[in-house]
Amino acid sequence: MTEKRELRVEKIRDGTVIDHITAGTALAVLRILGITGREGHIVSVLMNVPSRKLGRKDIVKIEGRELSPGEVDRIALVAPKATINIIRNFEVARKEPVKPPTTIIDVLKCQNVACITNSREPVKPIFKVEGEGENIALRCYYCGALMSREEILKQF
Numbered sequence: 001m002t003e004k005r006e007l008r009v010e011k012i013r014d015g016t017v018i019d020h021i022t023a024g025t026a027l028a029v030l031r032i033l034g035i036t037g038r039e040g041h042i043v044s045v046l047m048n049v050p051s052r053k054l055g056r057k058d059i060v061k062i063e064g065r066e067l068s069p070g071e072v073d074r075i076a077l078v079a080p081k082a083t084i085n086i087i088r089n090f091e092v093a094r095k096e097p098v099k100p101p102t103t104i105i106d107v108l109k110c111q112n113v114a115c116i117t118n119s120r121e122p123v124k125p126i127f128k129v130e131g132e133g134e135n136i137a138l139r140c141y142y143c144g145a146l147m148s149r150e151e152i153l154k155q156f
């Protein structure tokens with residue numbers, strides 16, 4: 001591998017690198033993870049960096065923190081091509097592409113005001129995942145309304 005002329009962000013010792021995030025969605029990923037900066041973790045955020053695979057991408061590096069399966073599922077909705085790298089002692093100990101779940105329960109609201117999930121009934125919103133990659137969309141299980149990735153992003 002050829003040495004780069006400069007390193008944008010240092011390698012980390014232990015933690016998680018979320019790579020290949022859809023360009024422009026790193027802040028949504030931070031919101032999904034509940035990272036405000038006040039938790040004390042060292043966090044590096046790169047936005048719109050050149051990528052061979054994606055043209056442009058975002059990267060988030062979080063030191064001393066791993067992700068829960070629920071967090072990874074939610075990241076898959078806004079950044080369907082993201083890779084989760086677990087770093088231990090500077091090495092990539094595990095690398096896994098995110099995989100959108102088939103069903104999303106009680107995370108996002110249906111946009112149809114007439115949907116039963118927006119009434120006073122105690123009905124939790126359920127969505128079925130449709131579409132591939134950046135064309136991911138969510139279909140409301142109750143009313144059939146379709147929510148695009150752009151609309152999903154607004155709720156995080």
Ligand code: CTP
Pocket residue numbers: 010011012013017019059061083085087089090091092095
């Ligand atoms: N990384 C890091 N700290 C480490 C090791 C890796 O911050 N101690 C970062 C790298 O900068 C990269 C990501 O974790 O953004 C994945 O590392 P690696 O698998 O070495 O990179 P690639 O081979 O380019 O990954 P891929 O094949 O997934 O594109």
Ligand code: ZN
Pocket residue numbers: 110111112115116117140141142143144145
């Ligand atoms: Zn609905």
